[in-house]
Amino acid sequence: MAAEDKRPYRKCVGVMLVNRDDKVFVGDRIDTEEENWQMPQGGVDKGETLKAAASRELLEETGTDKAEFIGEVPHWIHYDLPIDISKRVWGGRYRGQKQRWFAMRFLGEDADIRLDLHIPEFSAWRWVSVAAVCDMIIPFKRPVYAEVVEAFSPLFSRRD
Numbered sequence: 536m537a538a539e540d541k542r543p544y545r546k547c548v549g550v551m552l553v554n555r556d557d558k559v560f561v562g563d564r565i566d567t568e569e570e571n572w573q574m575p576q577g578g579v580d581k582g583e584t585l586k587a588a589a590s591r592e593l594l595e596e597t598g599t600d601k602a603e604f605i606g607e608v609p610h611w612i613h614y615d616l617p618i619d620i621s622k623r624v625w626g627g628r629y630r631g632q633k634q635r636w637f638a639m640r641f642l643g644e645d646a647d648i649r650l651d652l653h654i655p656e657f658s659a660w661r662w663v664s665v666a667a668v669c670d671m672i673i674p675f676k677r678p679v680y681a682e683v684v685e686a687f688s689p690l691f692s693r694r695d
Contacts, residue, residue: 544613544633545625548589549576551683552602554641557691559668562596562650562657572671574680576634589637596656598649599641606638608686614679634679638687665691 551574552560564571577592579585586604594600615631616624650657663671665688669680 540630542628542630544631545629546579547576547632547634548579548585548592549574549634549636549683550589550593551636551638551687552593552597552641553638553690554662557665558662559665560597560660561663561668561671562660565655565658571673573676585635586637593639595653598652599643599647601643601647602639602641604637605640606687606690608636608683611635612679612682614676617675636683638690
């Protein structure tokens, strides 16, 4: 997006949910026809801490809160949405998002993941290797995901 875009970034959190086998949760967005995989993420409510927002988003998007915090990217990661998308979502108020990312260890069983527990945001989900995450993501988000994967790579035992 052009540097002259003066719209702010939407404050957001993201969660890399990691299971016992060091696989990462990804969901296929329900609001697109083509496959559009991503990790749980969403906006921060007024007065909400970043960790509280991450826990809430995890519950809303996966239907589970059976997880513990194991890592955090200590800085904001920004990305611009393609202009046609940014003019359509969030009333066109934002040029993109600034995100704080958290890693969480999943403590439950696969049956604890319930995409239908809240208003569904994903139509399907799966566990994937950390090495596969970036390749599955929509291209304009890949630099963000590459930074997140790099930041959390010490958490993985390299058993892809």
